[in-house]
Amino acid sequence: MELRQLEYFVAVTEEASFTKAAARLHVAQPGVSAQIRQLERELGQPLLDRSGRTVRLTEVGAAVLPYARAALAAVEGARLSVDELTGLLRGHVTIGTVDWIRSLELPSMLAGFHRDHPNVEITVTQDDSVSLVNGMLSGRIDLAFISLGSERPEGLRTQVVIEQELYAAVEPGHELAGRSTVALRTLATRDLVSLPKGTGLRAVLDEACADAGLRPRIAFEAAEPPVLAQLAAQGLGVAILPESAARAYADELHLMPIVRPRLRGRIALAWRAEGPRSPAARALISRARARWPA
Incomplete structure (x- = not known):
């Protein structure tokens, strides 16, 4: 049994494909297949089910996989320990x-x-x-x-490393554009333009609304604050932005710190x-x- 065989086996398992595993390993696919067949012959049992559109582990393969990963991790750990002792960082x-x-x-x-x-x-x-x-x-x-x-x-x-207030940003003709600050309860009744769930800033907004018994009305979601600002500039809602991102659009949008409570992103x-x-x-x-x- 060779480490290369275990490496190929783990790669095929993780990619669920001989082709993708070969590309990841930068070797030819026939070589990957041959090494895994050799490993299966040595163990006396098939490790992979090749009958479907994707490659799946057999029951024996599932049992072998954690040991294969542990063996590869042990070898890598040994190399890293030697590097650390010799002062070589790579x-x-x-x-x-x-x-x-x-x-x-x-x-x-x-x-x-x-x-x-x-x-x-x-x-x-x-x-x-x-x-x-x-x-x-x-x-x-x-x-x-x-x-x-x-x-x-x-x-x-x-x-x-960064902590900053959250701002509401609207186009100059918006009904909120005359305010210097805006309360969270007021925002909850407007169409909001926000980062999607899974982001910390969205979590801050959702948690604050939940604590206040409010349900925010999210009209648009986008992954980056510049896109939120552009949507707000088109009058599509109130963008919720971190202060640093909001300040970049001070010439195009009316900016208001969110208050009662003040929201801070980190x-x-x-x-x-x-x-x-x-x-x-x-x-x-x-x-x-x-x-x-x-």
């Missing part, structure tokens, strides 16, 4: 971020990290906060900047509380925490 780190952050200057931090550790490959992925949290919990993402509601996600450690650096992290991931987390102290 490997791969994935950092996630919600789409709309501009003020963090993340590329500048990553450029400095790359200069200090050129052997570390870095992947940046953008997604909503729920997907980023799931990615960190599963180990696919090492650290991420996420928007927070009132609760910190279980299984993660967080460090708040962006936090987050990483997994438990489980193995590579030396490269630990180094990047330390760099980010120092760059954006709480």
